Amino acid sequence: MNTKEKILITARDLIYENGYAGTSVNDILVAANVGKGQFYHYFESKHDIALKIIELNISEWEQKLFKPILMSNNNPDKIFCDMIDWFSKAQESGKPVFHGCHIGNLIVEFSAKEEHFRTLLSDLLLTFADLIAKNLMELNNNSFNTYNVAFNEAKFIIAVIQGNTLLLKATQDINVFKDNLNLLKNKYLK
Numbered sequence: 001m002n003t004k005e006k007i008l009i010t011a012r013d014l015i016y017e018n019g020y021a022g023t024s025v026n027d028i029l030v031a032a033n034v035g036k037g038q039f040y041h042y043f044e045s046k047h048d049i050a051l052k053i054i055e056l057n058i059s060e061w062e063q064k065l066f067k068p069i070l071m072s073n074n075n076p077d078k079i080f081c082d083m084i085d086w087f088s089k090a091q092e093s094g095k096p097v098f099h100g101c102h103i104g105n106l107i108v109e110f111s112a113k114e115e116h117f118r119t120l121l122s123d124l125l126l127t128f129a130d131l132i133a134k135n136l137m138e139l140n141n142n143s144f145n146t147y148n149v150a151f152n153e154a155k156f157i158i159a160v161i162q163g164n165t166l167l168l169k170a171t172q173d174i175n176v177f178k179d180n181l182n183l184l185k186n187k188y189l190k
Contacts, residue, residue: 004042007032012053017099020050020109050110054117057102058124070131076138077189083132084181087161091168091177098172101165129154139188160184 001009010032014023025046029039043049069082091098099105103121110117132154136144144150161184168177 003034003038007034007039007042008049008052008056011049012056012102015050015053016102016105017097019105020046051117054106054110054120057106058120061103061124061128066127066131070128070135076135079135080139080188081185083135084161084185087165088178088181091165091174098168098174098177100169101162104162104165125158129158132157136188157184157188 007028011023011028014027014031018027023046025036025039028046028049029036032039043052065083065086069079069086072079072082074082087101090101103124106117107121107125111121112118129151133144133147133150136150136153137147144153160180164177164180164184167180168174
């Protein structure tokens with residue numbers, strides 16, 4: 001990992017755990033073990049690194065969730081299960097304290113304050129909803145006869161996943177999180 005990546009990943013982890021407002025440039029420098037000159041060589045400001053973190057998280061969703069799972073040629077039931085499992089594994093691979101969803105946390109912190117950030121994150125969620133909707137229309141046990149109905153249902157699914165992630169942050173109980181994801185699977189894969 002080069003210095004720029006080290007700073008970016010360190011900043012992402014700190015902002016994930018402490019929030020943007022709760023993370024200073026100095027916190028990033030200390031945790032990444034780099035000097036101020038190295039930071040400012042790669043990033044203009046804390047705002048700039050936040051934008052790069054959003055872009056990195058979006059890219060990871062595209063590379064790890066959208067392309068290999070939601071855009072795969074697997075059967076629709078498997079796609080839906082794999083999508084739900086992806087969120088479960090993302091939380092299970094975390095540290096002992098559950099901090100939530102990288103994307104969800106960024107939405108909460110930036111959407112009302114930073115229009116450009118909000119647009120990037122909103123576009124990601126709309127793409128996510130579109131991919132889920134296309135899958136819902138193919139599920140054997142569901143009758144979403146129009147794209148608009150499926151798209152609205154997809155937004156509901158995203159709301160459930162993100163709400164469940166907030167519940168995980170509040171309870172710090174992975175079993176509650178998993179149980180709710182299983183309920184979601186059961187609702188669509190009867």
